[in-house]
Amino acid sequence: MSAITRDEVAHLARLSRLALTDDELDHYATQLDAIIESVAKVAEVAAEDVPPSSHALPLTNVFRADEVRQSLTPEQALSGAPAVEDDRFRVPRILGEEA
Amino acid sequence: MSLIHKTAAELGALIAGGEVTAVEVAEAHLDRMAEVEPKINAFLHVDRETTVEQARAVDARLGAGERLGPLAGVPIAHKDIFATADMPTTAASKILEGWRPPYDATVTSRLRAAGLVILGKTNLDEFAMGSSTENSAYGPTRNPWDLSRIPGGSSGGSSAAVAAYEAPLSTGTDTGGSIRQPASVTGIVGMKPTYGGSSRYGLIAFASSLDTPGPFARNVLDAALLHEAFSGHDPMDSTSIDAPVPSVVEAARQADISGMRIGVVKEFGGDGYQPGVLARFHEAVELLESLGAKVVEVSCPSFSTALPAYYLIAPSECSSNLARFDAMRYGLRVGDDGTRSAEEVMALTRAAGFGPEVKRRIMLGTYALSSGYYDAYYGQAQKVRTVISREFEAAYHQVDVLVSPTTPTTAFPIGERADDPMAMYLADLCTIPSNLSGNAAISVPCGLADEDGLPVGLQIMAPVLGDDRCYRVGAAVEQALESRWGGSLLSKAPAL
Numbered sequence: 001m002s003a004i005t006r007d008e009v010a011h012l013a014r015l016s017r018l019a020l021t022d023d024e025l026d027h028y029a030t031q032l033d034a035i036i037e038s039v040a041k042v043a044e045v046a047a048e049d050v051p052p053s054s055h056a057l058p059l060t061n062v063f064r065a066d067e068v069r070q071s072l073t074p075e076q077a078l079s080g081a082p083a084v085e086d087d088r089f090r091v092p093r094i095l096g097e098e099a
Numbered sequence: 100m101s102l103i104h105k106t107a108a109e110l111g112a113l114i115a116g117g118e119v120t121a122v123e124v125a126e127a128h129l130d131r132m133a134e135v136e137p138k139i140n141a142f143l144h145v146d147r148e149t150t151v152e153q154a155r156a157v158d159a160r161l162g163a164g165e166r167l168g169p170l171a172g173v174p175i176a177h178k179d180i181f182a183t184a185d186m187p188t189t190a191a192s193k194i195l196e197g198w199r200p201p202y203d204a205t206v207t208s209r210l211r212a213a214g215l216v217i218l219g220k221t222n223l224d225e226f227a228m229g230s231s232t233e234n235s236a237y238g239p240t241r242n243p244w245d246l247s248r249i250p251g252g253s254s255g256g257s258s259a260a261v262a263a264y265e266a267p268l269s270t271g272t273d274t275g276g277s278i279r280q281p282a283s284v285t286g287i288v289g290m291k292p293t294y295g296g297s298s299r300y301g302l303i304a305f306a307s308s309l310d311t312p313g314p315f316a317r318n319v320l321d322a323a324l325l326h327e328a329f330s331g332h333d334p335m336d337s338t339s340i341d342a343p344v345p346s347v348v349e350a351a352r353q354a355d356i357s358g359m360r361i362g363v364v365k366e367f368g369g370d371g372y373q374p375g376v377l378a379r380f381h382e383a384v385e386l387l388e389s390l391g392a393k394v395v396e397v398s399c400p401s402f403s404t405a406l407p408a409y410y411l412i413a414p415s416e417c418s419s420n421l422a423r424f425d426a427m428r429y430g431l432r433v434g435d436d437g438t439r440s441a442e443e444v445m446a447l448t449r450a451a452g453f454g455p456e457v458k459r460r461i462m463l464g465t466y467a468l469s470s471g472y473y474d475a476y477y478g479q480a481q482k483v484r485t486v487i488s489r490e491f492e493a494a495y496h497q498v499d500v501l502v503s504p505t506t507p508t509t510a511f512p513i514g515e516r517a518d519d520p521m522a523m524y525l526a527d528l529c530t531i532p533s534n535l536s537g538n539a540a541i542s543v544p545c546g547l548a549d550e551d552g553l554p555v556g557l558q559i560m561a562p563v564l565g566d567d568r569c570y571r572v573g574a575a576v577e578q579a580l581e582s583r584w585g586g587s588l589l590s591k592a593p594a595l
Contacts, residue, residue: 008466009462012462012465012469013462014446015465015469016418016449016458016461016462017422017425017442018446018449018450018458019446019447019449019450020450020458024458028458028459028462031459031520032459032462032463032466034520034521035410035463035520035521036463038410038521039408039410039411039467039480040407040475040476041404041407042408042411042476042479042480042483043475043479044404045401045404045479045482045483047479047482047483047486050482050485050486051485052481052482052484052485053482053484053485053488054481055308056294056295056308056309056534056536056537056538057340059295059338061337062337072202076201076202077201079199079201080198080199080201080428080429080430081427081429082426082427082429082430082431082432082435083432083435089427091441092435092437092439092440092443092444093440093441094440094441094442
């Protein structure tokens with residue numbers, strides 16, 4: 001039995017905002033199936049009572065004084081933008097036609 | 100001896116003594132790059148003028164009596180995943196083609212402050228995801244030992260540049276082995292510092308809980324000098340450790356391991372390991388014993404699940420980190436013809452801008468984090484991470500450092516594993532545990548495999564903030580082996 005179906009891969013691609021072709025979906029379905037089957041080995045470790053580690057070091061929150069400091073100018077912040085209008089990022093429409 | 104064959108320490112001393120200028124040293128390396136780059140392809144961006152300009156500025160600073168560190172005027176190749184305000188920064192991805200960051204990474208600004216001269220930006224697997232540098236959107240880098248083979252990855256441009264004498268030093272980042280494995284397969288030294296020992300600010304993020312900047316060099320002392328130049332606490336990185344940098348340069352100079360306790364990890368070896376790699380490794384262990392170390396076998400049974408845990412944790416973090424490439428604020432934008440929505444433009448851009456390995460990992464991470472699968476995959480992987488850290492901790496109660504081969508095989512041929520992700524992932528089998536636990540680890544050359552005459556690396560692992568132990572043991576091994584070989588391992592490499 002496969003760990004992941006082609007439909008599930010298509011769903012993951014939508015969630016990941018990746019417009020994949022049909023060929024790509026076929027290809028990734030096969031590969032992800034093999035990878036997921038392999039990484040499922042983590043289940044072999046008995047770890048019910050073990051706390052999870054999200055991080056290697058026991059760090060707590062780090063704070064700094066809330067002071068105004070120099071930051072990027074609008075020109076710098078917009079310097080890599082694909083499209084700019086009136087000192088702002090120009091983006092495609094974000095609402096549907098009916099909105 | 101020509102300038103390109105000198106060590107970084109020697110070059111720094113010559114420049115400080117006024118015997119040669121930083122400009123002369125930079126030009127010697129730029130000439131070497133012009134000569135061998137058509138074969139190696141280690142660099143994604145080179146700008147002779149900007150480099151010579153930097154060197155001239157360092158000469159002026161030294162001339163004005165400014166006291167810079169021991170590497171002032173020494174050239175360096177910089178991995179193209181660190182932000183540089185004066186050079187493009189692409190992470191070897193089409194999605195960032197030509198992007199110029201508005202600021203320098205902390206590592207970059209520390210290199211500049213120490214007077215290092217940046218020769219250019221080096222090739223890598225796209226967003227540092229890979230073990231061969233074949234996942235670069237700008238073509239593979241070739242191994243100077245054999246141009247048909249990979250230079251390791253993800254920092255393969257950085258390892259190849261140093262091994263090809265294009266630069267005496269380079270920077271890398273290590274998330275699952277991306278410094279140590281390339282160092283191993285190109286016959287040079289590569290160090291992954293303790294996680295949090297070097298700053299991630301301005302480093303394009305792959306897996307934030309694992310990413311660690313570190314040095315490449317042709318010898319242990321040079322690596323230590325570079326380590327010291329850019330490491331240490333950075334208020335701009337909230338996971339940076341607020342403690343002094345371990346005394347790595349002193350340790351590299353001492354190179355004395357008498358009385359040290361060294362553990363051989365029982366689980367690393369056997370099936371899947373190339374015989375020539377194991378032979379050189381076992382000789383290195385005997386050498387450590389002959390130098391006065393006490394060698395014992397140590398068992399870390401859960402290390403066999405480090406690889407699967409890593410391939411859940413790293414893709415999960417990457418799927419979240421790479422969400423920032425949304426075609427809105429910087430980088431590529433595709434399909435914005437006035438009829439498409441932002442979401443459609445985003446999906447088209449990401450499909451066009453990311454390569455296959457990046458897409459695979461984003462989808463794998465999205466899967467591992469999705470409700471219904473989270474506990475079985477990401478949650479369980481985090482628990483395995485705890486178990487592995489505990490096994491390291493127990494091992495370090497018995498010994499001062501652990502040793503293993505750096506990677507199970509020598510450099511494999513370009514193309515061999517390109518479309519077999521699981522085979523590719525095995526290259527990081529021995530390096531991944533140290534990323535999960537955050538401890539320090541180095542790879543130093545320990546000989547050539549009999550089957551193919553290619554370099555083998557010895558990995559030395561030490562506890563968190565025990566970076567100096569890696570250098571101490573690494574320097575002792577280097578000294579003993581180089582006297583046996585009558586020179587460096589790299590001097591045996593074929594001429595380019």
